[in-house]
Amino acid sequence: MITIDTESSIIISPPEELVIRTVEGFVKEVQAALSDAKSIFLNLIGVIEIDSAGFQVLIAIKNEATKRGIPLKIIGMSSEADEIIALYGAQSFFEN
Amino acid sequence: MFFSNDALQEAIKEFRDEGLDLLSGMEEGLLAIQEFGMGGDRINAVFRAAHTIKGSAGMLKLEHLVEFTHIAENLLDEIRNNKLHINEPMIDTFLRCKDHMQNLVLFYADNLGKEPDDEIKATSRSIMSILKSYLDHTVVANDGEATLVKDKKGWKIHIVFNNDVYLLGMDPANFLRYLMNLGEITHSECDTNRIGDLSNLNAVDCFITCSITLLTEKTEAEILEVFEFVRDDIEITFTSLSTEIQNPHEESSSAVLDTFVEVDNTKELGSAAASNNSRIVGSSSLRVDSDKIDTLINLIGEMVIANANVVQRASIIQDGGLNESVSAVSRMLEEIRESAMKIRMVQIGETFSKFKRIVHDVSKKLNKDVELIINGGETEMDKTIVEKISDPLVHIVRNAMDHGIESIEERAANGKNPKGTLILNAYHDAGTIAIEIIDDGKGLDEERIFKKAVERGIIDENSKLTQKEIFNLIFEAGFSTVETITDLSGRGVGMDVVRRNIESLRGNIDIKSTKGKGSTFTMRLPLTLAIIDGFLVKVGVTHFVIPLDMVVECIELSTRYRNEMHGNNYINLRNSILPLLKVRNHFEEAGEPKNLRENIIVVRYAGMRFGLIVEELHGEFQTVIKPLGKIFREIRGISGSTILGSGEVALILDIPVLMNHVLALQAHNEKGGADDVRDD
Numbered sequence: 001m002i003t004i005d006t007e008s009s010i011i012i013s014p015p016e017e018l019v020i021r022t023v024e025g026f027v028k029e030v031q032a033a034l035s036d037a038k039s040i041f042l043n044l045i046g047v048i049e050i051d052s053a054g055f056q057v058l059i060a061i062k063n064e065a066t067k068r069g070i071p072l073k074i075i076g077m078s079s080e081a082d083e084i085i086a087l088y089g090a091q092s093f094f095e096n
Numbered sequence: 097m098f099f100s101n102d103a104l105q106e107a108i109k110e111f112r113d114e115g116l117d118l119l120s121g122m123e124e125g126l127l128a129i130q131e132f133g134m135g136g137d138r139i140n141a142v143f144r145a146a147h148t149i150k151g152s153a154g155m156l157k158l159e160h161l162v163e164f165t166h167i168a169e170n171l172l173d174e175i176r177n178n179k180l181h182i183n184e185p186m187i188d189t190f191l192r193c194k195d196h197m198q199n200l201v202l203f204y205a206d207n208l209g210k211e212p213d214d215e216i217k218a219t220s221r222s223i224m225s226i227l228k229s230y231l232d233h234t235v236v237a238n239d240g241e242a243t244l245v246k247d248k249k250g251w252k253i254h255i256v257f258n259n260d261v262y263l264l265g266m267d268p269a270n271f272l273r274y275l276m277n278l279g280e281i282t283h284s285e286c287d288t289n290r291i292g293d294l295s296n297l298n299a300v301d302c303f304i305t306c307s308i309t310l311l312t313e314k315t316e317a318e319i320l321e322v323f324e325f326v327r328d329d330i331e332i333t334f335t336s337l338s339t340e341i342q343n344p345h346e347e348s349s350s351a352v353l354d355t356f357v358e359v360d361n362t363k364e365l366g367s368a369a370a371s372n373n374s375r376i377v378g379s380s381s382l383r384v385d386s387d388k389i390d391t392l393i394n395l396i397g398e399m400v401i402a403n404a405n406v407v408q409r410a411s412i413i414q415d416g417g418l419n420e421s422v423s424a425v426s427r428m429l430e431e432i433r434e435s436a437m438k439i440r441m442v443q444i445g446e447t448f449s450k451f452k453r454i455v456h457d458v459s460k461k462l463n464k465d466v467e468l469i470i471n472g473g474e475t476e477m478d479k480t481i482v483e484k485i486s487d488p489l490v491h492i493v494r495n496a497m498d499h500g501i502e503s504i505e506e507r508a509a510n511g512k513n514p515k516g517t518l519i520l521n522a523y524h525d526a527g528t529i530a531i532e533i534i535d536d537g538k539g540l541d542e543e544r545i546f547k548k549a550v551e552r553g554i555i556d557e558n559s560k561l562t563q564k565e566i567f568n569l570i571f572e573a574g575f576s577t578v579e580t581i582t583d584l585s586g587r588g589v590g591m592d593v594v595r596r597n598i599e600s601l602r603g604n605i606d607i608k609s610t611k612g613k614g615s616t617f618t619m620r621l622p623l624t625l626a627i628i629d630g631f632l633v634k635v636g637v638t639h640f641v642i643p644l645d646m647v648v649e650c651i652e653l654s655t656r657y658r659n660e661m662h663g664n665n666y667i668n669l670r671n672s673i674l675p676l677l678k679v680r681n682h683f684e685e686a687g688e689p690k691n692l693r694e695n696i697i698v699v700r701y702a703g704m705r706f707g708l709i710v711e712e713l714h715g716e717f718q719t720v721i722k723p724l725g726k727i728f729r730e731i732r733g734i735s736g737s738t739i740l741g742s743g744e745v746a747l748i749l750d751i752p753v754l755m756n757h758v759l760a761l762q763a764h765n766e767k768g769g770a771d772d773v774r775d776d
Contacts, residue, residue: 020262023299031294052268052304056291064294087272088306089284 008038011075012061018047018054018081027057040065042094045076055084062094104156105208111152112205113383118145119198120450123191127452130187134175139182142190143172149197153204160212161200164220167227168193174231188460189226191453196223228337232311250282250337251310251319258329261302266326268304274322279312309337386479389439393626396433397720400627403429404718404741430718433627440480440624444522444531445473447482451493451520458497465504465515466497472522477529478624481601485531485621488594488605492533492617493518495591500537500615510612512536524623526646526700528603533617540609542566549575562763567607571595602735604752606702620702620752630719630738632746633697634712636685639746641719641738642708646699646751650713653694665761667696667707674698675758678709682733682754701751706758708749721748733757 010033015022034040042061047054058081065072074094085091122145129138150165168190174180196219203212212220232250253275257268275281287305291297312319316334323330403426410422448470455468501507501516508514519534542563549569550557561569569575573592598605603621622628622643630641657667666675676696680689689711696707721736728734735750 020267020300027294027297027299034294052302053262053299055269056303057294057297057299059286059288059291060294060297060299063288063292067293084269087269087284088286088304089308090286090288093286093288 008036009041010034010037010039011041011043013043013045013076014047014054014057016046017049018057019049019051020053023053023057027060030057030061034064034068034070037068037070040070040072041075042072043076044074044081045078047078047081050080050084052084055088055090058085059090059093107156108205108208109385110383111156112201114152115149115201116198118149119194119201120446121145122194123453124449126187126190126194127456129182130184130456134182139172139176143169143176146172146197149201156204158200158204160217160220161197161204164193164200164224165197167224167231168197171227171231180230186230189223189230191457193223193227196220249312251312251316252307252335252337253310253319254307254333254335255305255323256331257302257304257326258331259301259303261304261326261329262300264326264329266329268302268306271322271326272306272308275308275310275319278314278319278322279310281308281310283307283309384439386440389436393436393440396429396436397627399429400433400718400720401739401741404739405743406741408741433718437478437624437627440478440626441476442479442482443473444475444477444482444529445470447486447489448473448520448522450486451489454490454493455497455518458494462498463503464497464501466501467515467517469517469519471519475522475524475529476623477621478626481529481621481624484597484601485603485619488597488619489520489531489533491591491594493520496533496535496537496615496617500535500539502538525620525702528620528645528701529623530702531619531621533619534614536614539611539613539615540567540570540607541611545569564607567609570607571605602750602752604756618702626721628719628721630717630748631697632714632717632740633679633695633708633710634714635679635683635710636687636689638683638685639714639740639744640679640710641717641746641748642697642699643719643748643751644716646701648698648700648705651696651698651707653696653709657696665758665765669698669707674705674707675762676707676709677754677758677761679749680709680711682757699751699755701755704755704759706755708754717746719746719748 012030012033014026018026040061042058044058062072072094085094122142125138125142125145129142132138146165146169150162150169153161153165171180171186172190175182175186199216200212200220203216204210228250255268255271261268272281272284285307287307290305291303297303310319319334320327320332323332407422407426410418451470452468455466458464459466496518497516501518502510502512504514507516513536517534517536519532521532521534523530545566546555546561546569549555549566549572552572552574554569554572554575555561571591571594575591595605598619598621601621603619606618606620607615608618609615623645629644631644631647633640633642651669661667661676665677666673668674674696679685694709694711695713696709697713698705698707717740719738722738723736724731724734733750733754734747735753736748738746738748740746
């Protein structure tokens, strides 16, 4: 789910299952919402299942934000999302 | 971060200064842990020192230093997180580590843009392999002894998953999770560039590439079995980490270490930032290049000379208003001078604290138990002097431990406390700083020193020497009383250099010793080398300056005193004998005194007094010390010169040397007197 917080910032809340089955739809949704975004908040609190395909989407969102010069901040984190990010050693990647 | 050449030079210089400070703190912390245990913030302070040095080195791209410090930092991190227990051998390794880091810092500071040579790298590798063995948890504490418990190996595994891995129903994350069953993943990293950005992502294709560091007992083949089901869809490479450490030139090695740095940044960002902030908030000091202070002091020195000229001219004009203004400027100038000189003053405690390490190392090497007590660490003196006395101090301390303090067995046999005591004591005394090195060892053996000096041809066997003269023989070139030369001291090339260094700073060294009880070496040094308050006097046509701190009083050499002298060189001053030195005669001043009135300046040095007979008294004078040229080096009794307001040169009297001369004259006279009695 993607909500527009103000005119310039968006909050991206991925589906509960961010896995190979759901990533394509989610990517399309985010791509559409990003066009006017000035800042992005990524709320992962509701992610209860995530695999490597879901993880690589999160990385791609961050890369996209960096490419566009938009700040991205994680505002919520589930233990499942935290586990996979740590597994791939990507904590610092989201902090920069 | 990119630097221009000048900026890099400046940054490296700053890095050097900061690095040396941090390393000195690291050493102090380690010794405190050894002495008092892990309590307080000690381990964190040690960790922060390593962490900050690594961070700064990383910014300056000092790769080898980053590589080396990283391993030490990781081990310190394990210790502070209570994953490992620090023990004596570990502290020793960390101390070695600190020394090596210091060498590396100095190397980079002196060799801009160069990497260390093979010899330095070999030392790095040897220390790193010890650190690594602790880090791999292969060595654990056992009553201070290191014991091998496991044979874990470190592997860096680089895996590239092909695009169709997801389509095969595989999740790369599961392989990584499974690897955790084989050992400990200490580091992992994902190649985020391969994944790319969202607009180009085909979400069902796999773009996972990762590097992990696995500590395990398993072999490469055993690890490979984990990937059995995706063998055709991955590219996997293994690098043994122990091999990497031994071969830092390999390309893969630096990649791994870069990775280490990055992971570390995430883990430590919070605490390091916090510590940096507290350092900025807590400290109100500012690091300034000492050259800048020297320039400032030199300029003030020139101003003092120029002002003296203004004062003199104003006194000729005799204009009340002008005189008042000139005196106000002079007062302010004096304050500026004092403030500027204070900038150079540092506490000697910093120098003293490095002796904790020396005492620790030397005690261990000699198998002696020595307690170091530091007194007066807050005593301030000029930084230049502090730097220059460091080596002589080290030498005397090592000598005291090597030759002075006895072995544990010997002390016990002589009814002494098996633990020897070494005291470093500093205090201000009459415009000088006195530094005492006191030990409770066996003391100097007069007979042995005398015998050796005769053997070495330093003195004649019939020489009649006082105890003080015999002790002073140890400062003669080539003198050594030890039967076996150790690598600490006893080469007979030290003490003469010690005395020369101290004398070159206008200081002196004195020994007091009692056989079986111990020795005290006392160094006396001037507080500063640049500008002093002086007392200006005149003899004939020559002006002399006496350091004001040493002046006790001025008295007129009245006819009564003159009559009492009976041609001797002393007077009875309020019931105590005051030896005198006639400056005119001593420096062979030409001509005759203009008037018969003479004055005695009573000076005090090292607890003794004597009087200097001079003619005119001109009073206090701000004295900018200018060294005498080499040609005048042999002149005894003059320590420097200064320029007066009139442009004339005044000579600064070397009171310690003149006092020794007076004492020698006195001793000679007493001896002569005794001989006279015998002759009668």
